[in-house]
Amino acid sequence: MHLLLHLIVVILAFISYEHEAIAQYVPPYTSIVVPVTKHTDATKPLYSVQIMTAYVNMQYLHANFLIDIDAPFIWHDCIVQWNIYPGSCPSNTLCTSPVSCEEYQCTDVRTTFSYENPSCPPVTNSSTLPGWGYCTCPVNVVDPITGSCGEALLNYDEFTVNTSDGRNVFTGLYGAYPNAACAPSSSFESFPANVTGVMAFSSSPYALPAYLFQPLKKTLALCLPSTSSAPGVLFFGTGPYYLLPNSDVDVRSLLSYTPLLKHPDSFGYFIGVKAIVIKKKSINVPGNLSTKLSTLEPYTILRTDIYNRLIQAFSMATIGIPLTRPVSPFGLCYRAGLKFPDVDFSLEDGKKWTVYMANSIKQITKDVACLAFVDGGATTEHAIVIGTYQFEDNFLVFDLENSTFGFSSSLLNEQTSCSKFNFTLTDGN
Secondary structure (H helix, E strand, C coil): CHHHHHHHHHHHHHHHHHHHHHHHCCCCCCEEEEEEEEECCCCCCEEEEEEEEEEECCEEEEEEEEEECCCCCCEEECEECCCCCCCCCCCCCCEEEECECCCHHHHHHHHCCCCCCCCCCCCCCCCECCCCCCEECEEEEECCCCCCEEEEEEEECCEEEEEECCCCEEEEEEEECCCCEEECHHHHCCCCCCEEEEEECCCCCCCHHHHCCCCCCCEEEEECCCCCCCCEEEEEECCCCEECCEEEEEHHHHCEEEECECCCCCCCEEECEEEEEECCEEEECCCCCCEEECCCCCCEEECHHHHHHHHHHHHHHCCCCCEECCCCCCCCEEECCCCCCCEEEEECCCCEEEECHHHHEEECCCCEEEECEEECCCCCCCCEEECHHHHCCEEEEEECCCCEEEEEEEHHHHCCCCCCCCCCEECCC
């Protein structure tokens, strides 16, 4: 009897120890990480992430997706097949499983989490796959470059990325299984070369962040490169984040934070800009307007009334610098090679996001440089849209759990840049 009791106590102690060990297990990674490439071969500069898609012949295929922090769902160059088996997928084609028009995801995406575009025709349930017996789920997609409407089929997808501790890239992988959509190859003709998809990083429940789970925290960190010759970096996960040569400085220590705001008609991200300040001259922004953040607009767009006041204030602050003929789409251009004042976004909570010369002045030729802000017209939907030229070599953190936005201002002031992450693979043990 004593022996039996002793045995039970030992077993219970072992189970308790095992539970504790499981509870205490901390994975070696804190985030997932992907390289970011700048493309200059489309009608405007764009940025992509490289992500692993299918596993074929003992290796992963890779695809490049435009970064879109506004898109309602992911879509890319693939086809749907209901009976996928080895050899069934045509060569050089990515095959995924279809979502039927009777499943809740189909209704969800079509009614609530769809692209809003008046040029899109209504979708129907008339298409099916040979031998499947169910209708597929066509959804509208909007080309982020041309604005034209297309059609894609909702699917069950799979993406794979490397894990990281913020300092190194691990060989360990993380899989995500979203509902995305397959569009025909012809849908991507306006895209940069070798970019065949749109990766949604918005607040929509069909964007990638919604499919990334523990231990990853709901935090997107984005660092767009200013050059096409070296990649920037995108993390998803709480951090830390390190850039060379400052391998012991967590980039989070350089950030200021402001609330991340929601807009009723958008899955994108907004902040509250109270004023734009140039050399203590303040251009107030009407109080009820939020400022949109965009990974598709190349330069910050201002509503005409705000733009005109910015041009006036900047002209006054640069009165000794020779002007040149404006170069489209810019309205204020100068002789290059001189020093220009900073532009501050004064935020609602007293913080300021300083846009230094590297992000406010665009070098056009060796002799001409322009103020990199553009006139969006008198009736533009958002009074201010901050574009990617202002993001380059700034470290940006979208904390989706706490609804905060972290920003560093130019990393060049810290003797580093978005192209300084160490992408060398390590085993992570």
